[in-house]
Amino acid sequence: MIIKFFSMEDHWQIPVDGSHSINIFYYPSIDSTNTRAVSLAREGKPEWTVVFASEQTAGKGRINRIWWSPPDLGLWFSVILRPKIRVKSVNLLNLALALTIRSFIEKLVTEKLPENPPRIQVKWPNDILLEGKKICGILLESEITPQKIKYIVAGIGLNVNQGRDDFPADLSSRAISIKMVTGENYVIFRLLTQFLKYFYNDFNQLREKKFNYIVSEYENHLAFTNQYVEIHLQDKVIAGVQKGIDPAGNLVLSGSQGDVIVTAGDLWGFTEGNSDDSDH
Structure with a gap:
């Protein structure tokens, strides 16, 4: 060609x-x-x-x-x-x-x-x-x-x-x-x-x-499973331990009020005190 x-x-x-x-x-x-x-x-x-x-x-x-x-x-x-x-x-x-x-x-x-x-x-x-x-x-x-x-x-x-x-x-x-x-x-x-x-x-x-x-x-290769994460939305932050993915492809967090289903947002994972929120 x-x-x-x-x-x-x-x-x-x-x-x-x-x-x-x-x-x-x-x-x-x-x-x-x-x-x-x-x-x-x-x-x-x-x-x-x-x-x-x-x-x-x-x-x-x-x-x-x-x-x-x-x-x-x-x-x-x-x-x-x-x-x-x-x-x-x-x-x-x-x-x-x-x-x-x-x-x-x-x-x-x-x-x-x-x-x-x-x-x-x-x-x-x-x-x-x-x-x-x-x-x-x-x-x-x-x-x-x-x-x-x-x-x-x-x-x-x-x-x-x-x-x-x-x-x-x-x-x-x-x-x-x-x-x-x-x-x-x-x-x-x-x-x-x-x-x-x-x-x-x-x-x-x-x-x-x-x-x-x-x-x-997807879950086999998912980063931050069983770790504390934050989901940043336009007007709020949802925090909890990342548990996995539900059958519809949404993120499941375990928070102080129980499990939370997250359909969209910007995930910040925390490893050794550093947030991973990079985009470029």
Whole structure:
């Protein structure tokens, strides 16, 4: 496959099986891949349309944060999904996305470190931690009616080629990249192709199984289980011991008044006196 890149936007396809391809819109620089992908979703672009950029100037993190996305150091992209699932199952889709990305990262680093693979966990609802530091974040934006999921845009930011000094000072102690673990520099476009093929196959297998067993698998890799955590909402903080995930994909905390079901929020975990609330 020969790929040519132009100054504003380029478009190519990655075949993933005999009859399907992933359509990619590439930008050398863009404000936000999620913003562009949402626009394409509203125009009716099909599932597995991807917006990918070498750099984001206003990448979106959760809770209106900016996702730090410097040129050519990570995978910064957004995928349009149009899942035919019940609306009430949308949280399970969120868990499935996190597990698919976690398993891909595990595959990459285990190939280089088979004797001593690092610990890779998910932080509810949709962050990936490698040795307790953030390596990947997921941001979902969607249009959902009571009867139907019209689209979900999954924005993914994966730290790939950063060294410790490449991170801003406020992130350097809390963030990590694949290179910092494996010692290898990765060709970003090649890694994107590798990831999207893996993502397509793994995610569709989970979807065919209707996300059965997704909660138990997610809990197997869940960070901060049986530890004190805080869930920061717009107007309050919910605190308690993290117990696990309920069948709908919500977080279960044990608090002073009994168990609390948390459907959304920003989780702060506390380890050795340091809060893990990083986003970039």
